[in-house]
Amino acid sequence: MTAYDRLATRFARIATVNEAISMLNWDASVMMPPGGAAARGEQLAVLSGLSHELATASALADDLTEAELSPPADPWAAGNLALMRHRQQQAAALPADLVEAQSRANSACESVWRGARQTSDFAAVRPYLAEVVRLTREASMALGEAFGLTPYDALMDLYQRGIGAADVEPIFTAYEGFLADALPLAEAIQAGRGIPTPLPGPFPIPTQEALCRRLSESAGLDYRHARLDTSAHPFSGGTPTDNRITSRYTEDECFQSLMGVMHETGHAMYEAGLPRAYARQPVGEAAGMAAHESQSLLIELQVCRSDAYLSWLGPQLAASFGGDPSLYATGNLGGLLRRVDRGFIRVEANEVTYPAHVILRFRLERALMAGDLSVDDLPGAWNEGMQSLLGITPPDDRRGCLQDIHWYDGAFGYFPSYTLGAMAAAQIMAAIRRAVPDVDEAMSKGDLSPLLGWVRREIHGRANSLGFNDLMVAATGKPLESADFTAHLTARYLTA
Amino acid sequence: MTAYDRLATRFARIATVNEAISMLNWDASVMMPPGGAAARGEQLAVLSGLSHELATASALADDLTEAELSPPADPWAAGNLALMRHRQQQAAALPADLVEAQSRANSACESVWRGARQTSDFAAVRPYLAEVVRLTREASMALGEAFGLTPYDALMDLYQRGIGAADVEPIFTAYEGFLADALPLAEAIQAGRGIPTPLPGPFPIPTQEALCRRLSESAGLDYRHARLDTSAHPFSGGTPTDNRITSRYTEDECFQSLMGVMHETGHAMYEAGLPRAYARQPVGEAAGMAAHESQSLLIELQVCRSDAYLSWLGPQLAASFGGDPSLYATGNLGGLLRRVDRGFIRVEANEVTYPAHVILRFRLERALMAGDLSVDDLPGAWNEGMQSLLGITPPDDRRGCLQDIHWYDGAFGYFPSYTLGAMAAAQIMAAIRRAVPDVDEAMSKGDLSPLLGWVRREIHGRANSLGFNDLMVAATGKPLESADFTAHLTARYLTA
Structure with a gap:
């Protein structure tokens, strides 16, 4: 197996964990009884942490270095390798405890926000949002430093x-x-x-x-690969072969x-x-x-x-x-x-x-x-x-x-x-x-x-x-x- | 942090991954469109593999050895430590590739069985069941050897x-x-x-x-912590704070x-x-x-x-x-x-x-x-x-x-x-x-x-x-x- 093939296996594993995260997020918005929120927050935090651990494994970094010495000729494979490096740098820039802390803080804040929005009570969610902002800023600065971008540009880069x-x-x-x-x-x-x-x-x-x-x-x-459900805030989730829209x-x-x-x-x-x-x-x-x-x-x-x-x-x-x-x-x-x-x-x-x-x-x-x-x-x-x-x-x-x-x-x-x-x-x-x-x-x-x-x-x-x-x-x-x-x-x- | 406390954190992480597996199994039986089955099989296999990796980590084994030198006095904590050792031995007895192969073979066989049962077509599912039996026997022998049990008793021990x-x-x-x-x-x-x-x-x-x-x-x-849904085969799943019954x-x-x-x-x-x-x-x-x-x-x-x-x-x-x-x-x-x-x-x-x-x-x-x-x-x-x-x-x-x-x-x-x-x-x-x-x-x-x-x-x-x-x-x-x-x-x- 070449270093590139090993990387493909590693990234497929990371993507599969992320699919599980996507499904659990869908469930949280569409199906989960309210009493499940705390446990779900933990599940998402642990899976986010594992996904991050996989992306920052030293063996993955070694495979990247080896694969870059003789990059694949196929343009898609070459593009894939470049994106793998980008992902690895993004993950490596963020300490594992920050990733899990962000996942927990985001879940907690989102959960409080649902109630605060209904009652128009910004004060109720303010401390949670302040924590989310604090952690996001910390992450943005780390990412910005890693890529030579401003912190905000480093966040934009995550989405586009x-x-x-x-x-x-x-x-x-x-x-x-x-x-x-x-x-x-x-x-x-x-x-x-x-x-x-x-x-x-x-x-x-x-x-x-x-x-x-x-x-x-x-x-x-194609509804053999999709579901349509009801949620408070419409979204599209799931995976390429199992689309969940609401x-x-x-x-x-x-x-x-x-x-x-x-x-x-x-x-x-x-x-x-x-x-x-x-x-x-x-x-x-x-x-x-x-x-x-x-x-x-x-x-x-x-x-x-x-x-x-x-x-x-x-x-x-x-x-x-x-x-x-x-x-x-x-x-x-x-x-x-x-x-x-x-x-x-x-x-x-x-x-x-x-x-x-x-x-x-x-x-x-x-x-x-x-x-x-x-x-x-x-x-x-x-x-x-x-x-x-x-x-x-x-x-x-x-x-x-x-x-x-x-x-x-x-x-x-x-x-x-x-x-x-x-x-x-x-x-x-x-x-x-x-x-x-x-x-x-x-x-x-x-x-x-x-x-x-x-x-x-x-x-x-x-x-x-x-x-x-x-x-x-x-x-x-x-x-x-x-x-x-x-x-x-x-x-x-x-x-x- | 004592070795026992570190173990408690490690096992909580494993249990949390297993909660995610439980939720994804529920979704597969209750919500998932048929076209999602292949991807779900991969998700379950990867999470099972990660859960197994966490349980077989050498640092966890080291913590066990250290904690066993001065076991906790509290009887529940002492019982917990003994169960941790039991789990670790179960996991260590099974190679990681066998655990993921079992997860994949079980998902594939179960999926084929759903159709075969409806049409009463044992021949259709026979090769899948043969593979499941082959892998289960392999696992049972490894477990039996680790615990000094017959292979079948080692399987029974997994459930009771x-x-x-x-x-x-x-x-x-x-x-x-x-x-x-x-x-x-x-x-x-x-x-x-x-x-x-x-x-x-x-x-x-x-x-x-x-x-x-x-x-x-x-x-x-308590339906603040539960859901009742419809599925072809009634079951109880989910987690202690998020019961899913069908x-x-x-x-x-x-x-x-x-x-x-x-x-x-x-x-x-x-x-x-x-x-x-x-x-x-x-x-x-x-x-x-x-x-x-x-x-x-x-x-x-x-x-x-x-x-x-x-x-x-x-x-x-x-x-x-x-x-x-x-x-x-x-x-x-x-x-x-x-x-x-x-x-x-x-x-x-x-x-x-x-x-x-x-x-x-x-x-x-x-x-x-x-x-x-x-x-x-x-x-x-x-x-x-x-x-x-x-x-x-x-x-x-x-x-x-x-x-x-x-x-x-x-x-x-x-x-x-x-x-x-x-x-x-x-x-x-x-x-x-x-x-x-x-x-x-x-x-x-x-x-x-x-x-x-x-x-x-x-x-x-x-x-x-x-x-x-x-x-x-x-x-x-x-x-x-x-x-x-x-x-x-x-x-x-x-x-x-």
């Missing part, structure tokens, strides 16, 4: 390799400028169009569940669940589409969280909110929920699903204002990590930021700094991925329209297979063999730019 | 420490003699009583589920699910009743599988099929399923729930013939492990054994050697625990009646708290601090005997 604050800052600043004009313009155009009529309902939850399942299946999700339901309306499920379906199909030949290898994973969001938002925003898809979706909705057929016309559905407003909640935001939510979080988490903002001052800073970006002030922390799970679960540096993903999705959709001219016609029949064929080949099939921008170049002909995104917004929202 | 074939053989032989007279007598007495009238139904599954949950809750299961339902009748849930509730309450101070330590675990079955069968057989409990259960059933109230009278329910017949299926057997099912499996698995019986010859040997013990021959392997999951999942040496548990349950019930004279009166009001108080103190609270027979002595005043069991059967089935 190779992308740092300097990459996103000009994009965000430009978007803030765009938004200053675009938002009032979109609102004015929208006002001129009149108010769309809400679907009358009722929206029984079993009917929504059945429709969600059918739509995700017709989009390409949604939440309210009887008041149906779009939250439908669009949420289609979003998670995009994530799940990415995982399912990764090449099996490199399963459990670093090069065989998804290309990062911005790439991942590009796939979920491609389905949710580019496809499902397009006129073409809505013209097919309307009759499906009508068959499920009944009532006046004219309400299911594309024009009315588009009015409902592409409504621009200024809201407090990121996950309910429209695609015009969504980047503002991300910009706020990016700035605040960067300040938290730099030590320029204390956890005590977070609620105030949040509210000021919302006022400055969208001209609104959250009435309470539930609709402010308590709304997202990320920080309370130790995820700092993740938020920019959402907006990079939204921009990438627009760029990918533009490329698909060039390559597959009849893609909209297929979408208007509910047929996503031409689109899925393209992303399977151009995105999913390339897995993590390229960096994010190289992947965008290979797939779309250019690195990530905001031009296709703003063109998309202009066509959809800024054209009377 | 300190109990071997020589302990159960005379009990089983005596029972076979008892049964030869008792079964015809019970059948004759039953015939004289006339045929009970089946409940008319219908038995909607949601109604059954709700009743199962309510009955298990009123028996003492049942299966048919619309044809309600007793299978109700009694099944009460059985699993007995298991779950044992886990929940273990002392938290020794959580994740060998001494803090349940005292073995015979002890575990004593707790499930105490609830299912001793309590739930007693006249006292049935007099309370009748009105609960009537409220759920309606119809002629006289059918819910204790006499009729007892006739339905205590029916003696000669059937092919172990899990459907009554308590008179159940030991015969176990005796058959005990003899066959012993012969398989000794190499005296080949997997090819298993179906025939099974059918001959059933003919000899109960005078019936299964019409197909689905109702013969394919019916139980155990062997196909690598569990050899487990079956005797069922009958030891049934006997222990009778002995425990007799002790409870002596200690708590009004226990039947409470049961007739649906109140199991006096009984539960006794078992929490006398059984659950002692955890694994005593061997099985010492536990029986401490709790009931004598080691396990069959006298209380045959007295119970005589009173219930052999008295006109």
